[in-house]
Structure formats: structure tokens, C-alpha cells
Amino acid sequence: MKSAVRRPAAPGTRRPAGAGPLHPADLDPPTGTGYAPCHHGEILQGVFLDGAGRRCAGLVTLPMAGRGSTAEFIRRTGTPPEALTVVPAGRTKAARAAALTVAECARRTGRPPEGGELRLAGDVPVGLGMGSSTSDVIAAVRAVADSYGLRLPAGTVARLSVRAERASDPLMLDGRPVLFAQREGRILETLGPALPPLVVVGCALGGGAPVDTLSLPAHEADDHDVRTCERLRTLLRRAVATGDARLLGEVATASATRGQRVLRHPEFEVLTGIARRCGAVGVQIAHSGAVAGALFDPATPGVRHRVRGCRRALDAHGIPVTRTFTTFSTFDTFGTPTSQEVSHGPAHRRGDRPARPGTPRRPARLPAL
Known part of the structure; x- marks a missing residue:
């Protein structure tokens, strides 16, 4: 059943008491906002078996709070759906996602598909394997849906x-640890409610130069690869x-080592050596x-000293340190994580809207390391 859409009252007309906040679809032109986070590469990536026993490429990403993409979609009533522009220009994947979402929302609401302007902003570095394009795409999908007054299911x-x-990171799940089939857009397994608490010393290999994943040699998975990934x-x-951070670190290190067959970062052995000497539980890399990152258990005695030593050692070896962060967004005392909700606009969560494109972000609240 379609709900009636309210339009703004005529100038000088007072809205009735208790009418509630204006919905994006109430605005003329209808405007929606969306947000999506990024990640810090993968904890695990490889080829796995799905529920039917079929081989399937999958990955588990390492969530990272405080960075992401915001989108605003201004839907132009009465314009054809192909009249869709994106700012900044060149974000072709996000533009394609917006067009696909317009068609999906029109089908769901019975309203005509319409064009408009998609505005993107964000602070996710491009080419480092942090999901910058997926963050743009998901923010665009959420913004378009919000302009239609919809909150689309994560599966959609x-x-x-x-x-x-063509391939997507699981950023639409907002940090839930899942094994995700990135080329099919489906969850192979939900691993649990949250990762064990970790402190991550982020760095950039190869001087931070972007990796051209299309130029990398392809590795065909065999039965041994699948057995290893399943283990x-x-x-x-x-x-x-x-909640075993040390076991997670072992998995991440094994996966990162396997990724070296393709990526071949010359500093990888230096990174693993520094992490081992500083008492990290393991390392992780972006497989694309x-x-x-060097992974530390926040419950380890002297973890602050260990993290500082890791940062100094990476700097001394010419490996630029990018950011130290945790897998938990906020904390009461060091080592006691709490959770934090992320809003996606009124159609997604009733409450504060995310900042409009171009608005400075608030710094993430992280432990003082």
C-alpha cells in the first residue's frame, strides 16, 4: 500500500502540530542523503565453498571508523532517468549505481524513474585497497533511496x-564480520556480532603507490587452496x-602471506618482522x-609502548605509518569497547543526518596512543 506523500505547505501556512519532521520525499525537489564507511583491507580472502559446495571467491574485511563517503541526490521531478549527473565528474561507478537505484526505487514505489544530480564527498584514499569506489557506490545507492523515502535492504x-x-566490498553491512562473496553480493557466512577488539597500526607499502589490480597475474585456485581457505x-x-585476537592475527597473517604470491610487496618481510618483535598478534594487508596493518591485542600488557615502538620501527625502515585505530568505535576505558551507530539519512535511521558533501568531518574518537 502506497503512503501519501506530503508536500511543503504553501508560504505562510503553518504545519499542523505533531506533523513530525519533513521527509526527503516531502521536499521539492526531493533530496536524499547517504553515507558509507570504508575498510582497511582484508583479514581473510580466498576461495571458499558455499552452502551448495560450489567454489566461490570471498573475503572478510577489516572495518575502519572515521572515514567514508557521503552522497546527496537531488531528484529532478519530471526529468528523464538518463538525465543524471555526478559531481565530481568521473565517478562513473557511483553514477551507474545511482541510475540502477532510481530504477529499483521507481519499481518499488510506483513513481516514475527520474534523473537528478548526485554529489559525492569523502576522505577515503583511492587505490590503496580501502574500498573507496564501493564506499561511493553504497553512499549513492542510499542517497537515491532516501530521496524516494526508502531504506533498501542490505541484500538489495x-x-x-x-x-x-562488478565486485563489491561488504560495506553495506556496516562492520559486521561476514565472509562475503564480493562478485555475487551475498553473505557466505556471518561470523558473529563483532570482531575481537584490536588496535591497528596502519601503514602503506610500496610508498603508498596505488595498485593496478587489473595488471596483477591471475592465480587459479586449486583443491589445496580451497582446503587452506576453509581451514x-x-x-x-x-x-x-x-574473542581471540591472537587467533585472528594468525589467520590474517596467513592470508596476507598467501596474498604475497600475487602482490609481492618488497617490504612485507620487514613488516612481519617488526610486528613480531613489537608483540603484535599478526599483520593484515589489502589484497587489492x-x-x-600490524594488529595488536589491546589487553596485552604494555600495548601502548608496543604500538609506539612499532610506529617508530616502521618509520625507521621507510614504511609510512598512516593511522592508528581500533576495531571498536568508542571506548570507556582502554580495552573496554563500546559500539556506535552510523546514520544514513532519515529514511534509514530517524535522527541526525550525515554531514552534507564538503562539510568537515569530526575526528574519530580513538585511544590516545
């Missing part, structure tokens, strides 16, 4: 994202269930970029 957002860019999947499932 995933399907649209894959159609827009790591089992260990990661146990690490999440028990240059970003990497």
Missing part, C-alpha cells in the same frame, strides 16, 4: 553495488566466537592495494 544494496562495479575460515570463526 549489495546486488546493486555488484551490478555497478582459515574455521579458525576465524572460532576467533570471533571466543597497498594498505597494511
